[in-house]
Amino acid sequence: MTVFAQTGVLARRNLLHVLSDPEQLIGITVQPLMFLLLFVYVFGGAISGSTTGYLEFVLPGLLVQGIGFGTTQTAIGLNADFQRGLIDRFRSLPMARSAVVAGRVTADIGRTAWMCLITVGVGAALGFRLHGGVAGAIGAFGLVLAVGVAMCWVMAFLGVSLRSAEAVQTAGFLLILPLTFASSVLVPAASMPGWLQAFVKVNPISVFVTAMRGLLLGGPVAAPVLQSAAWIVGMCVVFGTLTVSRYRRRA
Amino acid sequence: MPTEFAIRTDLLDKSFGRTRVLDQLTLEVPAGAIYGLLGPNGAGKTTLVRILATLLTPDAGRAFVLGRDVVAQPQRVREVIGLTGQYAAVDDLISARENLYLIGRLLGLRPRAARARGAQLLAAFGLSEVAGTTVKSYSGGMRRRLDLAASLVGRPAVLFLDEPTTGLDLASRNELWDMIRVLAADGTTVLLTTQYLEEADRLAGRVMVIDHGRTVAEGTPAELKGMAGGQVLEVRPLHGADVGGAATVLADLTGAGRPVVAGDLLCVRVPDDDLVAAAARSLDVAGIPVRHFVVRLPSLDEAFLAITGQHEAGASR
Ligand SMILES: Nc1ncnc2c1ncn2[C@@H]1O[C@H](COP(=O)(O)OP(=O)(O)OP(=O)(O)O)[C@@H](O)[C@H]1O
Numbered sequence: 001m002t003v004f005a006q007t008g009v010l011a012r013r014n015l016l017h018v019l020s021d022p023e024q025l026i027g028i029t030v031q032p033l034m035f036l037l038l039f040v041y042v043f044g045g046a047i048s049g050s051t052t053g054y055l056e057f058v059l060p061g062l063l064v065q066g067i068g069f070g071t072t073q074t075a076i077g078l079n080a081d082f083q084r085g086l087i088d089r090f091r092s093l094p095m096a097r098s099a100v101v102a103g104r105v106t107a108d109i110g111r112t113a114w115m116c117l118i119t120v121g122v123g124a125a126l127g128f129r130l131h132g133g134v135a136g137a138i139g140a141f142g143l144v145l146a147v148g149v150a151m152c153w154v155m156a157f158l159g160v161s162l163r164s165a166e167a168v169q170t171a172g173f174l175l176i177l178p179l180t181f182a183s184s185v186l187v188p189a190a191s192m193p194g195w196l197q198a199f200v201k202v203n204p205i206s207v208f209v210t211a212m213r214g215l216l217l218g219g220p221v222a223a224p225v226l227q228s229a230a231w232i233v234g235m236c237v238v239f240g241t242l243t244v245s246r247y248r249r250r251a
Numbered sequence: 252m253p254t255e256f257a258i259r260t261d262l263l264d265k266s267f268g269r270t271r272v273l274d275q276l277t278l279e280v281p282a283g284a285i286y287g288l289l290g291p292n293g294a295g296k297t298t299l300v301r302i303l304a305t306l307l308t309p310d311a312g313r314a315f316v317l318g319r320d321v322v323a324q325p326q327r328v329r330e331v332i333g334l335t336g337q338y339a340a341v342d343d344l345i346s347a348r349e350n351l352y353l354i355g356r357l358l359g360l361r362p363r364a365a366r367a368r369g370a371q372l373l374a375a376f377g378l379s380e381v382a383g384t385t386v387k388s389y390s391g392g393m394r395r396r397l398d399l400a401a402s403l404v405g406r407p408a409v410l411f412l413d414e415p416t417t418g419l420d421l422a423s424r425n426e427l428w429d430m431i432r433v434l435a436a437d438g439t440t441v442l443l444t445t446q447y448l449e450e451a452d453r454l455a456g457r458v459m460v461i462d463h464g465r466t467v468a469e470g471t472p473a474e475l476k477g478m479a480g481g482q483v484l485e486v487r488p489l490h491g492a493d494v495g496g497a498a499t500v501l502a503d504l505t506g507a508g509r510p511v512v513a514g515d516l517l518c519v520r521v522p523d524d525d526l527v528a529a530a531a532r533s534l535d536v537a538g539i540p541v542r543h544f545v546v547r548l549p550s551l552d553e554a555f556l557a558i559t560g561q562h563e564a565g566a567s568r
């Protein structure tokens with residue numbers, strides 16, 4: 001059996017977890033919906049002067065932010081497999097060692113896609129329009145999934161590195177909260193102090209969001225998409241390697 | 252490499268930080284046998300099993316499963332082993348059927364074959380009726396059975412069972428013992444770790460006792476009982492108030508073991524018959540009347556305590 005087939009089998013198992021657990025199903029459906037409604041109606045008037053204006057601005061960002069929070073589940077799930085001793089079972093089988101992590105990442109991409117669809121669906125109902133055309137929308141969807149893969153690897157690294165579920169949960173939150181808030185997800189960077197603007201500019205989340213805005217709303221895309229691609233490849237290579245090597249060594 | 256032994260380790264060393272967990276451990280398990288690895292908490296049983304199952308690498312020494320080197324050829328070792336760890340390694344969130352299907356597929360079975368193998372094992376382990384419910388709702392015994400079934404999906408020639416019956420009630424334990432016997436009768440080599448001597452006695456043809464990562468005794472259960480050094484004297488004073496006094500008297504006997512008190516019953520190891528007579532005299536002199544004074548062979552538990560105890564004394568000298 002190839003690594004890909006094994007990855008598929010394990011991804012199926014991880015998706016079964018979601019499908020058999022109503023709480024998780026509700027969670028991944030309600031969370032993006034809640035984020036969208038809260039941000040649009042609470043901040044919309046203050047930040048953009050109107051909710052529809054803010055909806056356009058924030059929706060591409062919320063997709064990226066949602067991926068950030070959503071993929072903490074990758075870390076938690078992988079860590080739980082270690083706690084349950086399941087990883088020992090997998091490692092005593094004659095199978096590819098990378099398949100366990102890859103299967104988890106694959107399943108989480110499925111979840112990410114679902115959360116994005118909910119966000120965009122609800123956004124459309126509230127008046128969000130794709131000014132970037134069909135090509136832009138397809139590009140945005142592809143980009144968001146690629147960002148999901150990259151984030152999954154970062155989270156997978158947390159999941160195999162930290163011992164307890166609590167530590168994983170806290171670390172995931174402490175990583176994602178500042179990264180997504182100190183970015184151009186929710187407000188334009190222009191209103192922030194200079195030193196923070198400098199951070200926001202290099203923050204990969206901002207890079208992703210800029211690319212998403214370009215693709216969904218129309219506007220310059222070449223540079224931000226290329227930058228995003230560089231970040232995504234970098235994150236996958238660095239954290240993919242780190243995760244798999246740590247997974248191999250962890251006793 | 253000689254392959255007469257299904258499992259062979261040669262002077263294995265393993266330390267965690269500064270703690271030495273395995274110390275020049277050498278083990279030889281003949282093919283088709285149930286072999287018991289016996290030791291108290293922290294003796295290094297799990298560590299040894301994890302090394303043999305390719306989950307840990309030894310610091311020094313070598314280990315072979317069916318002639319395959321666990322360090323140099325781990326993937327080839329994984330092809331022939333099954334592992335039931337100390338803690339049930341099953342996926343709680345999916346059903347027993349899905350658990351076995353998953354393992355079957357990972358082992359390279361086609362979907363249909365994986366389903367069939369799973370169904371076969373579920374039936375053999377009495378889990379067919381609950382096969383569709385999530386494992387979360389299973390009792391400890393059911394989880395253990397599923398765990399064992401999961402380690403058998405690939406029909407391993409060598410099976411590692413790390414304390415398989417810990418935490419099970421008597422009925423479940425007996426059931427599991429029967430299953431292990433059936434496996435061995437089919438030719439599977441079973442390495443079983445346990446803290447229960449009774450378990451080793453009932454199941455294993457040979458037993459190795461380890462403590463602090465070192466072999467302290469090896470042989471058949473009967474031989475181990477013999478190693479405990481002679482017989483056991485049981486004394487029950489006529490008056491409950493005399494238990495303490497009797498313990499002091501017996502403790503003062505030179506050459507005898509330390510008396511063990513359980514309720515109003517005292518047990519003490521007496522390597523030779525003279526000591527039995529001496530015990531009778533001393534109790535008489537101390538004015539302690541007894542209503543029960545019997546010499547018998549040691550149980551395996553006492554043999555175990557005696558063997559690991561001697562080792563302890565030897566190590567601290
Ligand atoms: N990963 C680890 N890191 C540090 N120390 C460890 C590790 N694994 C085991 N040890 C230590 O090694 C010693 C032997 O552990 P091991 O689990 O092999 O014993 P055991 O015989 O299986 O005991 P038990 O009957 O409690 O299961 C113990 O002192 C334990 O604390």
Ligand SMILES: [Mg+2]
Binds near residue numbers: 296297337413414
């Ligand atoms: Mg153990």
